[in-house]
Amino acid sequence: MGLFKIINKGDGLKRLFIGGVHGKEGLTTIKALESISDDDVQDGCLVVYNCDESKYISTLNPLYYESETGLEVLDLISYYKPDMYIELHCYKSENFQTLTDLSRKKKLGVPPLIELEKGVLIGSVSPLIRTKIFDKENICITLEIPCQPSDESLEVYKDFLKVLAGAKSRADLENKASKIYPEQVETSQRYAWEIFGDYPPF
Ligand SMILES: [Zn+2]
Numbered sequence: 543m544g545l546f547k548i549i550n551k552g553d554g555l556k557r558l559f560i561g562g563v564h565g566k567e568g569l570t571t572i573k574a575l576e577s578i579s580d581d582d583v584q585d586g587c588l589v590v591y592n593c594d595e596s597k598y599i600s601t602l603n604p605l606y607y608e609s610e611t612g613l614e615v616l617d618l619i620s621y622y623k624p625d626m627y628i629e630l631h632c633y634k635s636e637n638f639q640t641l642t643d644l645s646r647k648k649k650l651g652v653p654p655l656i657e658l659e660k661g662v663l664i665g666s667v668s669p670l671i672r673t674k675i676f677d678k679e680n681i682c683i684t685l686e687i688p689c690q691p692s693d694e695s696l697e698v699y700k701d702f703l704k705v706l707a708g709a710k711s712r713a714d715l716e717n718k719a720s721k722i723y724p725e726q727v728e729t730s731q732r733y734a735w736e737i738f739g740d741y742p743p744f
Contacts, residue, residue, distance in 0.1 A: 545572055545592035554586025555710060558624035559703070561591070563615055563631065564606065565598030570689050571630040577700045582707040589622050601629075601668040602652065619675060626681040626715075628706055629667050632689035641686065653733040656726045658702060660695040661688045664730060666737075681712055 545561075561575050562568020572592045582588075596611040606612040619627065633641055640646070641663060646654040655663035663686040666672055672682050683706070687699045705722070709715035720727045 544568075544594050545575055545590060547575075547578075547590040548587065549578075549580050549583045549590075550587045551583050551585050552587075554584075555626055556586055556622060556624045557583075557588040557626040557628070557707065558618060558622050559588065559590050559628045559630065559706075560593065560615060560618060561630035562593040562595075563601060563611060563629060564593075564596055566595050567630075567632045567689065568592050568595060570632040570687060570691065573691075573696060574630060574687070574699050574703055578703060578707055582704045584708055585710055586625075588707055589618070589624070591618060602650065602670070604670060606668075607670060616671075616675070619671070624680070626706065626709070627667065627676065627683075628703070629682075629684045630703075631684060631686045632691070633663070633686050635661075635688050635690070638688075647736075653737065655684070655686055656729050656733075658698060658723050658726055660692065660698045662686070662695055662698045662702065664702075664726065666734065669737075679712070681715065 559575060561571030575590050575592050578590055593611050593614065597609065599606040599609055607616060641655045642657060643654055646652060652669060653665065655665040657663055665684045667682045667684050676682055685699065685702065687695055705718050706715065709718060716727060
């Protein structure tokens with residue numbers, strides 16, 4: 543289930559994509575991470591990592607970052623210092639409502655995830671690392687897919703990963719993502735603004 547790959551194209555954005563950060567999610571996320579090829583990255587570098595199976599602890603729980611996998615994630619971030627950090631998760635279909643619930647912020651302190659399409663969801667990463675470890679200029683995104691994805695869901699997920707891998711900057715990413723998902727990008731910018739004030743979107 544493990545996967546570790548580095549694509550280096552010289553100067554440019556440093557990207558780190560990590561899948562399966564808890565529980566059995568890596569069994570699903572590896573299917574998408576494996577599809578990223580050298581051709582998807584135009585400049586900078588991309589480090590792709592898929593974690594082994596671990597105990598499920600929510601990344602909103604501070605104890606997660608004391609667990610073996612949580613520490614592994616922190617190590618990868620501090621070693622590679624990515625400008626773009628993408629976390630790949632999967633969810634059980636019955637949790638779709640909870641994850642996208644518009645009152646999620648009131649209940650959990652984090653904004654709801656936004657559906658791109660076909661059950662693929664986008665959001666920020668845990669506030670425990672977003673504001674403490676990353677700079678406000680960094681791009682930090684969580685991507686969720688159903689754990690038993692349809693072929694269509696997996697295609698949407700893979701395609702968006704390739705958009706991320708190919709983006710040369712935040713502006714380039716916003717530009718490309720807005721062409722495919724204008725409303726979703728606008729909503730994510732609004733959520734980021736609500737949480738971080740003058741933080742850039744994502
Ligand atoms: Zn997860």
